[in-house]
Amino acid sequence: MTVTARPLPAYLVSRFNGWRATSYQDNKAWYRRLAESGQHPRAMVISCCDSRVHVTSIFGADEGEFFIHRNIANLVPPHNPDGERHGTSAAVEYAVTSLGVAHIIVLGHSGCGGVKGCHDMCSGHSPQLEEKTSFVGRWLDILKPGYERVATLPQDQILRALEKQAVLVSLENLMTFPFVMDAVADDRLTLHGLWNNIGEGELEQYDPARGGFVAI
Amino acid sequence: MTVTARPLPAYLVSRFNGWRATSYQDNKAWYRRLAESGQHPRAMVISCCDSRVHVTSIFGADEGEFFIHRNIANLVPPHNPDGERHGTSAAVEYAVTSLGVAHIIVLGHSGCGGVKGCHDMCSGHSPQLEEKTSFVGRWLDILKPGYERVATLPQDQILRALEKQAVLVSLENLMTFPFVMDAVADDRLTLHGLWNNIGEGELEQYDPARGGFVAI
Amino acid sequence: MTVTARPLPAYLVSRFNGWRATSYQDNKAWYRRLAESGQHPRAMVISCCDSRVHVTSIFGADEGEFFIHRNIANLVPPHNPDGERHGTSAAVEYAVTSLGVAHIIVLGHSGCGGVKGCHDMCSGHSPQLEEKTSFVGRWLDILKPGYERVATLPQDQILRALEKQAVLVSLENLMTFPFVMDAVADDRLTLHGLWNNIGEGELEQYDPARGGFVAI
Amino acid sequence: MTVTARPLPAYLVSRFNGWRATSYQDNKAWYRRLAESGQHPRAMVISCCDSRVHVTSIFGADEGEFFIHRNIANLVPPHNPDGERHGTSAAVEYAVTSLGVAHIIVLGHSGCGGVKGCHDMCSGHSPQLEEKTSFVGRWLDILKPGYERVATLPQDQILRALEKQAVLVSLENLMTFPFVMDAVADDRLTLHGLWNNIGEGELEQYDPARGGFVAI
Known part of the structure; x- marks a missing residue:
C-alpha cells in the first residue's frame, strides 16, 4: 500500500x-x-458540491439534523440495480431504508457549473464532455431529459430553467426507486424541490399545483 | 412530467x-x-453523508472555500472510464480539471454506519448487503481491499481501523485517476487523509512516514 | 454563588x-x-414535556394566548395545601385566581414515556421507579388510581387507555381545588380533556355523556 | 368516576x-x-408558563427537538428525595437519566408575574402569598435565596435582577441533583442560563466569567 x-x-x-x-x-x-x-437525522438533503451552497447555514442546522449527499448538480440517477457502483443511489437507499428519514430535499442553485456543462454539451459547445471517458459528461447525461424540455427557451432563460430541471429530474428519478415510492405512498417520506438564488439569498420551491417554482 | x-x-x-x-x-x-x-474554492473535501459531520463547522469555512462531495463512507472508487455514471469520479474530475483545487481532503469519521455495513457484509453477517440489487452493498465493495487488510485485527479494533482504511483506500484510488496523478506530480495538488473522532472532537491525519494516523 | x-x-x-x-x-x-x-391568556394548557407535543403549533397559538404548564405525563395532583412546594398546583392557582383564564385544557398524547413508566411500575416491571428516591416514580404515583381502572384490559389496549386516564385523573384532581370548583360552578371556567395521537395527527376529546374520548 | x-x-x-x-x-x-x-430531544428547556414565551418560536424548533418543562417563574427546587411529589425534579430526572439530553437551558423572561409575586411577598406587600395554603407562595419560596441577594438594589432595578436570579437559583439547584452533577462532570450535559426581554426581542445569557448576563 x-x-x-x-x-x-x-x-x-x-x-x-x-x-x-x-x-x-x-x-x-x-x-x-x-x-x-x-445519528437520527430527520431529513436527507441532496445538494450540489458547489462551494457557495451551505445547506447547514441557510437552515440553521445542528449536527445530527441533516443527512447530506452532495454531488455535481444535485442529480439523482434513475433506479438501475445492475450490480455496479451507484454512490447516489446508495446514499438514498441508506437514508430511506436504514435511517428512515422523513424528508428528502433536493436543493438546486443558481450559477451551477454542472448544469452549464450539461447545457454546453447538449447544445454541441463542449465536445470534450461528450467523450466516453469524461466522468463529468457521463454524469450530466442524467440531466439530458431536462435539457430536452427547455432547449427551445430563449438564451437568457435556458440556464436557470435547466437548473430547476436538475431538481425536477432528480425528484422524478427518486420516485423510480421502489423503496422511495413505497415510503411516499405509505406517508413515511415526503419529497421537496428547492432552488437557491445565491446572489439574492432567495429560495424557491416547486409547487406541483402551479407546475413551477414559487418563492418561499 | x-x-x-x-x-x-x-x-x-x-x-x-x-x-x-x-x-x-x-x-x-x-x-x-x-x-x-x-466559485474559486481552494480545496475539495470528500466526506461522509453522516449528519454528525459538519465539515464547514470544524474548519470554520466560509461560503466559497470548499468544494464538498459527500457520499456513504467518504469513498472514492478506482478510475474506471467505462462510459457509465460515476458521480464521485465526476466530482473529482470537475474539482481538479475545471476548478483547479489545490487540495483534496478525504475526511473519515468515527461511528460510520457505512463502514460498519462493509464490515458486517465482509464478515458474513449481512447477507442482504451482498445482494446484487443492494446499492449500499455494491457501493461498499469499494472498501473491500481495506477490509482484507484489517480482517484479522481484534474485534474491538477492527471498525476503527476500517474507518481509517476508508480514507486510505480513497487516497489510493484517487491516484489511479490520471488527472489527479499528474496534478500531484506537478505540485498543483496535494492530498490529505483525515479521520474525525466525533465524540472527542479530535482530528487525526495520515502520516505516510509513520504509516499511520496521528492526532493533529 | x-x-x-x-x-x-x-x-x-x-x-x-x-x-x-x-x-x-x-x-x-x-x-x-x-x-x-x-399577559391576558384566555386558556391554560397542561401538557406533557414530550418534545413531540407543540401545543402552540396544533392550535396556531399566538404569543399571549395560552398559559402553558408542562410536566411529565400532563398530571395534576390532588389538592393538598400542606405548605410544601407544588409546582403544578401553583400554576393552576395562578392561572385561575390571578389570570382568570376561561379554560383549562389537559392535553394527553400517544406514546407517552411517563405513562409507560407508570404502567411498568404498577405492573411490577420497573422496581427502580418504586424507590422512594425516584422523582419520576413518585410523580407517577398520581396516575395510580387511573392504572387501577385499566389494569385488567388486554395488553395491547392498556397503554393507550392509561394515557387517557392521565387526562381524566387530572381533570378529577382539578376539581378538588376549591378555587377551580368555585370557578367552574360560577361558569367562570370550563375544563377540557384532550388526547393527541401524534403519528396520526388526530385529537380526541373527553365526552362525559358518552363516558369516553371522541375524535374531533 | x-x-x-x-x-x-x-x-x-x-x-x-x-x-x-x-x-x-x-x-x-x-x-x-x-x-x-x-423522541430523541437534544435539549431540555425549563421556561415559565407565561403565555408570552414561545421557546419553540424563538429557536425555530421542530417537533422532537426540545423536551420542555414549564412552571411558574422557571424554577428548579433543590434536590430533596423525600418520597413526595416533585414535578420539576421528575422532569429533570427523566430528561437527564432516561432521554440523555445534552443541554438544559433555563429560560427566564422580563415582566414575570411569578417573580413579581416573590418580590411582593418577600418585601411584605403580599400577605396572602405568605399563607401556608398558597401554592404560588410556597412555590416561590424557591426564589427566596435570590431575593436576599438583590433586596437592597434600587426599586427600579430589583425586579429585573430578581428575574435573572430565578435563572441563577435554578442553575444552582440543578447542580444539587447527583445525576445532573455527574452528567456535567462527565461532559455529558451542559447547562445554560438565558433571560428573554419580551418587549425588545432580546436574549441575554449568563456568563460565569463576567458574573452577569450578557446580550447574545
Whole structure:
C-alpha cells in the first residue's frame, strides 16, 4: 500500500484547533451523545458540491439534523440495480431504508457549473464532455431529459430553467426507486424541490399545483 | 412530467427567513460577488453523508472555500472510464480539471454506519448487503481491499481501523485517476487523509512516514 | 454563588438572531404591547414535556394566548395545601385566581414515556421507579388510581387507555381545588380533556355523556 | 368516576382542523416517524408558563427537538428525595437519566408575574402569598435565596435582577441533583442560563466569567 498524503495546511489546523477549543468544548455533551446514540437525522438533503451552497447555514442546522449527499448538480440517477457502483443511489437507499428519514430535499442553485456543462454539451459547445471517458459528461447525461424540455427557451432563460430541471429530474428519478415510492405512498417520506438564488439569498420551491417554482 | 413534491416544513421556512434577514443581509456583498464571479474554492473535501459531520463547522469555512462531495463512507472508487455514471469520479474530475483545487481532503469519521455495513457484509453477517440489487452493498465493495487488510485485527479494533482504511483506500484510488496523478506530480495538488473522532472532537491525519494516523 | 453555565450553542444563537430579524421585527408592536400590558391568556394548557407535543403549533397559538404548564405525563395532583412546594398546583392557582383564564385544557398524547413508566411500575416491571428516591416514580404515583381502572384490559389496549386516564385523573384532581370548583360552578371556567395521537395527527376529546374520548 | 369536561371551543377546533389539513398533512412522514421511533430531544428547556414565551418560536424548533418543562417563574427546587411529589425534579430526572439530553437551558423572561409575586411577598406587600395554603407562595419560596441577594438594589432595578436570579437559583439547584452533577462532570450535559426581554426581542445569557448576563 502506497498512500500519497501531505500534512494539512496550517491555516486549517489553526481553525480546527480554534473550533475544538470553543464550539466543541461548549457542546462536548452533544457530540458525546451523537457519538454514543448514533445519528437520527430527520431529513436527507441532496445538494450540489458547489462551494457557495451551505445547506447547514441557510437552515440553521445542528449536527445530527441533516443527512447530506452532495454531488455535481444535485442529480439523482434513475433506479438501475445492475450490480455496479451507484454512490447516489446508495446514499438514498441508506437514508430511506436504514435511517428512515422523513424528508428528502433536493436543493438546486443558481450559477451551477454542472448544469452549464450539461447545457454546453447538449447544445454541441463542449465536445470534450461528450467523450466516453469524461466522468463529468457521463454524469450530466442524467440531466439530458431536462435539457430536452427547455432547449427551445430563449438564451437568457435556458440556464436557470435547466437548473430547476436538475431538481425536477432528480425528484422524478427518486420516485423510480421502489423503496422511495413505497415510503411516499405509505406517508413515511415526503419529497421537496428547492432552488437557491445565491446572489439574492432567495429560495424557491416547486409547487406541483402551479407546475413551477414559487418563492418561499 | 409528474413531480411529487410537498411544501417545505414551516420550521425550515422560518429558519431560512431568519438566515436571509441576518447572515445573508449582513454579507450580501459577498454573496453577490460569489454569484457574479463564480466559485474559486481552494480545496475539495470528500466526506461522509453522516449528519454528525459538519465539515464547514470544524474548519470554520466560509461560503466559497470548499468544494464538498459527500457520499456513504467518504469513498472514492478506482478510475474506471467505462462510459457509465460515476458521480464521485465526476466530482473529482470537475474539482481538479475545471476548478483547479489545490487540495483534496478525504475526511473519515468515527461511528460510520457505512463502514460498519462493509464490515458486517465482509464478515458474513449481512447477507442482504451482498445482494446484487443492494446499492449500499455494491457501493461498499469499494472498501473491500481495506477490509482484507484489517480482517484479522481484534474485534474491538477492527471498525476503527476500517474507518481509517476508508480514507486510505480513497487516497489510493484517487491516484489511479490520471488527472489527479499528474496534478500531484506537478505540485498543483496535494492530498490529505483525515479521520474525525466525533465524540472527542479530535482530528487525526495520515502520516505516510509513520504509516499511520496521528492526532493533529 | 457558583453558577455552572456555558455559552448557548452557535446554531441556537443563529436561529434566535434570525427570529429576531424576522418574526420579532415584523411583530414588534405586539411584543411591545405584550410587555407593557402584561399577559391576558384566555386558556391554560397542561401538557406533557414530550418534545413531540407543540401545543402552540396544533392550535396556531399566538404569543399571549395560552398559559402553558408542562410536566411529565400532563398530571395534576390532588389538592393538598400542606405548605410544601407544588409546582403544578401553583400554576393552576395562578392561572385561575390571578389570570382568570376561561379554560383549562389537559392535553394527553400517544406514546407517552411517563405513562409507560407508570404502567411498568404498577405492573411490577420497573422496581427502580418504586424507590422512594425516584422523582419520576413518585410523580407517577398520581396516575395510580387511573392504572387501577385499566389494569385488567388486554395488553395491547392498556397503554393507550392509561394515557387517557392521565387526562381524566387530572381533570378529577382539578376539581378538588376549591378555587377551580368555585370557578367552574360560577361558569367562570370550563375544563377540557384532550388526547393527541401524534403519528396520526388526530385529537380526541373527553365526552362525559358518552363516558369516553371522541375524535374531533 | 365523575369527570367534568366540556367540548373544546369552536375556534380551537377550527384551528386544529386547519393545522391537520396543512402542517400535519405536509409532514405526516415526520409525525409518523416521531410516533414510531420515540423522541430523541437534544435539549431540555425549563421556561415559565407565561403565555408570552414561545421557546419553540424563538429557536425555530421542530417537533422532537426540545423536551420542555414549564412552571411558574422557571424554577428548579433543590434536590430533596423525600418520597413526595416533585414535578420539576421528575422532569429533570427523566430528561437527564432516561432521554440523555445534552443541554438544559433555563429560560427566564422580563415582566414575570411569578417573580413579581416573590418580590411582593418577600418585601411584605403580599400577605396572602405568605399563607401556608398558597401554592404560588410556597412555590416561590424557591426564589427566596435570590431575593436576599438583590433586596437592597434600587426599586427600579430589583425586579429585573430578581428575574435573572430565578435563572441563577435554578442553575444552582440543578447542580444539587447527583445525576445532573455527574452528567456535567462527565461532559455529558451542559447547562445554560438565558433571560428573554419580551418587549425588545432580546436574549441575554449568563456568563460565569463576567458574573452577569450578557446580550447574545
